[in-house]
Amino acid sequence: MRYSALSLLGNAFSKNKNWKPAWRNPDPKPNYDVIIIGGGGHGLATAYYLSKVFGVRNVAVLEKGYLGSGNIGRNTTIIRSNYLLEGNNPFYEFSMKLWEGLEQDFNFNAMVSQRGVINLFHSDAQRDAYTRRGNAMRLHGVDAELLNRDQLREKLPFLDYENARFPIMGGLMQARGGTVRHDAVAWGFARGADQNGVDIIQNCEVTGIDRDGDQITGVQTTRGAITCNKLAMAVAGSSSHVAKMVDMRLPIESHALQAFVSEGLKPFIDTVVTFGAGHFYVSQSDKGGLVFGGDIEGYNSYAQRGNLACVEHVAEAGMAMIPALSRVRILRSWGGIMDMSMDGSPIMDRTHLANLYFNGGWCYGGFKATPASGYCFAHLLATDTPHETATAFRMDRFARGYLLDEKGVGAQANLH
Amino acid sequence: MSSLVKCPHCGLRPREEFTIRGEVATPRPSAGADEATWFDHVYLRDNPRGEHREYWHHSSGCRRWLVLTRNTLTHETSDVVDASTLKTEGAQ
Numbered sequence: 290m291r292y293s294a295l296s297l298l299g300n301a302f303s304k305n306k307n308w309k310p311a312w313r314n315p316d317p318k319p320n321y322d323v324i325i326i327g328g329g330g331h332g333l334a335t336a337y338y339l340s341k342v343f344g345v346r347n348v349a350v351l352e353k354g355y356l357g358s359g360n361i362g363r364n365t366t367i368i369r370s371n372y373l374l375e376g377n378n379p380f381y382e383f384s385m386k387l388w389e390g391l392e393q394d395f396n397f398n399a400m401v402s403q404r405g406v407i408n409l410f411h412s413d414a415q416r417d418a419y420t421r422r423g424n425a426m427r428l429h430g431v432d433a434e435l436l437n438r439d440q441l442r443e444k445l446p447f448l449d450y451e452n453a454r455f456p457i458m459g460g461l462m463q464a465r466g467g468t469v470r471h472d473a474v475a476w477g478f479a480r481g482a483d484q485n486g487v488d489i490i491q492n493c494e495v496t497g498i499d500r501d502g503d504q505i506t507g508v509q510t511t512r513g514a515i516t517c518n519k520l521a522m523a524v525a526g527s528s529s530h531v532a533k534m535v536d537m538r539l540p541i542e543s544h545a546l547q548a549f550v551s552e553g554l555k556p557f558i559d560t561v562v563t564f565g566a567g568h569f570y571v572s573q574s575d576k577g578g579l580v581f582g583g584d585i586e587g588y589n590s591y592a593q594r595g596n597l598a599c600v601e602h603v604a605e606a607g608m609a610m611i612p613a614l615s616r617v618r619i620l621r622s623w624g625g626i627m628d629m630s631m632d633g634s635p636i637m638d639r640t641h642l643a644n645l646y647f648n649g650g651w652c653y654g655g656f657k658a659t660p661a662s663g664y665c666f667a668h669l670l671a672t673d674t675p676h677e678t679a680t681a682f683r684m685d686r687f688a689r690g691y692l693l694d695e696k697g698v699g700a701q702a703n704l705h
Numbered sequence: 706m707s708s709l710v711k712c713p714h715c716g717l718r719p720r721e722e723f724t725i726r727g728e729v730a731t732p733r734p735s736a737g738a739d740e741a742t743w744f745d746h747v748y749l750r751d752n753p754r755g756e757h758r759e760y761w762h763h764s765s766g767c768r769r770w771l772v773l774t775r776n777t778l779t780h781e782t783s784d785v786v787d788a789s790t791l792k793t794e795g796a797q
Contacts, residue, residue: 529752540748542727543777588725591754591778597708598721631748687748688740700750701727 292396311476312356312483317490317515321349323670324508324517326495326531328352330361330471330656331648332523333478333489334663335670337395340485342664343671348487349517351510353494357475360526363593363625364656365548365582367561367572369406369466370431373422376681376693377634378429383678384661385431385465391660397477399469400575405560406466407436407445409610411455415565419461426463434462445562449612455566466561468572468580474659498534498645505535505644521646521670523662526626527591528649535642539649540631540687542700544585546653547595549603549622553577562610569606578620581607585627585653587701595624627653629700634693637666637675638684646670647684711785714767726760728752729772729791754778760788 290296290309300307323339325332328350339345352358368388370381392399410416416435423433437459438450450457479489490512497509498520507516524531529539554577563570568584583603586595600622607614630636630650635658637648648666651658665676675682681693709717728750734742751757754777761771770788775781 527754529750530754533753538745538749538751540750542750542752543754588775589727589752589757589759589777590780592780596720688744701725 292398311480312489315488315490317349317351317493317510317512318488320507320516321488322347322517323519323521324348324515325350325521325523326508327359327522327524328356328479328489328491329359329523329525330475330478330659331525331651331662331666332521333361333475333482334659335521335523335648335666336482336487336489336663337478337485338664338667339670340482340487343667345667345671346486348482349515350482350487350489351493351495351508351515352489352491355491356479356489357472360625360627360655361475361659362472363548363623364471365570365572365580366468366471366574366656367406367466367570368401368469368657369463369561370657371406371408371422371426371433371461371463371466372695373425374681374693374695377695378426378431380661380665380678380682381658382429382431383664384658387660387664388469388657389465391474391477395477395481397473397480399473399477401467401469402575403465403467404572405462405464406563407441407460407462407560408563409441409448409457409460409565411452411458411566413458416458419565423461432463432465434464436460436462444560445558447557447611447613448562449610452609455609460562460565462560468561468574469656471656478659478663495531495534500535500642503641503643505642519644519646519670521648521666523648523666525628525649525651525655528628528647530591532647535640535645537640540636541650542589542629543591544588544627544629544700545590545592545595545624546582546585546627547599547603547622547624548580548582549600550574550620551579551581551617552620554579554617564606564610567606567609569603569610571607571611579614579617583607585629586624591626593624593626595622627651631687631700632692632694633696633698633700635662635682636684637662637669637679637682639669639673640684710761710773710782712763712766712769712771713785713787714769715763718763718766722763722765723771724762724764726762726770729758729760756783761785
């Protein structure tokens with residue numbers, strides 16, 4: 290059923306008793322053209338665009354837990370395309386354009402809110418770096434605006450401008466950036482893919498990958514063996530774990546990242562703000578809670594939780610930026626597992642096996658990329674060639690020396 | 706991860722005293738090793754889900770490099786030794 294004002298009204302008159310589940314809950318078929326491992330945002334988006342744009346409909350998405358239980362439901366919901374490098378910017382801008390039309394496209398309210406993203410700077414050198422970034426963005430046709438201190442004060446009067454160590458001098462704003470309701474993204478893509486015939490199979494963990502020479506023949510799962518013509522991995526966070534099933538070692542480490550939400554407050558912060566002197570970013574949800582996060586924990590982890598040391602670190606950075614946060618109580622915190630790649634950029638490529646495709650290494654920036662990642666990965670799966678905006682995310686770039694070092698940081702906190 | 710780590714020199718110490726360096730990789734290849742060997746050493750990781758051996762530096766304590774064996778899924782530490790006790794066979 291297509292959601293519309295009319296369907297809402299009709300169901301209201303029937304006391305909302307006739308709504309149908311948004312997607313089926315099918316048993317796995319014995320064979321699929323494409324199996325996507327991982328029913329997170331990227332896996333579901335891949336299935337959606339595969340079935341919608343590329344006409345590949347005999348597709349299964351295998352999800353270990355329930356739909357949306359991984360990073361798609363754990364991130365801080367920020368979207369932006371304020372990237373500097375040639376290899377990155379067009380891809381993230383493609384993603385931003387997809388976000389802008391997404392709700393109409395998949396007929397689901399994802400609460401896309403282009404409320405703006407502001408990155409603060411605290412020194413002359415940082416201003417110069419942000420000016421360069423802003424110029425690079427504008428050369429790529431992306432909106433960017435450098436705000437001086439007075440312009441910033443009008444927008445964000447509550448920042449600690451006179452901080453003794455890190456005075457705020459201004460900020461780089463991307464007005465088209467913003468937030469999206471992350472759960473609804475998973476649900477919208479799942480519903481859209483399901484309507485196109487994709488089987489979304491939940492509580493189905495892949496336990497082994499069957500091979501015949503350099504060909505993948507299928508997967509072993511907790512719900513039996515399934516064969517496939519092409520196998521796609523979209524399991525960021527657990528990429529190394531799954532890749533091990535086909536003896537692949539990756540330039541990736543898994544690290545835990547925490548996010549937080551405060552008690553509900555009256556409207557306070559109407560954009561996304563990031564601290565330039567530490568790792569802290571905050572926005573306010575429509576419900577009123579401040580949604581914020583900071584740095585990765587700094588040690589390899591597959592546990593979807595963090596530590597108090599990092600909670601303290603994030604709170605300190607937040608306080609340095611917005612002193613008023615001292616009165617705010619944190620309601621919840623949670624953790625997710627990040628694929629930290631060695632240059633801080635994702636990998637989307639074919640692999641050493643003929644029909645195995647890899648999508649991962651998103652570090653802590655995967656959410657904003659969800660639609661473009663799905664589109665480009667679907668393109669790769671359907672045509673065996675990378676999408677024009679995703680040609681830099683090659684697996685072999687480390688060996689060839691073509692790192693995509695957007696921020697010049699490595700996988701671990703001590704390389705940041 | 707537990708908040709206390711048992712340093713072989715200092716006993717139980719708060720985790721904040723330590724700096725974590727990451728996976729105990731293969732020994733550093735010789736300068737003349739081929740590119741594939743260097744690529745493997747510099748970029749590739751085992752990144753296991755489970756037992757993981759990693760370098761920790763007791764930076765706010767005895768300042769010794771340690772090797773922890775830690776479970777990346779449960780965060781339990783099963784073994785801590787001084788890094789100097791590590792065999793460095795294969796290193797040149």
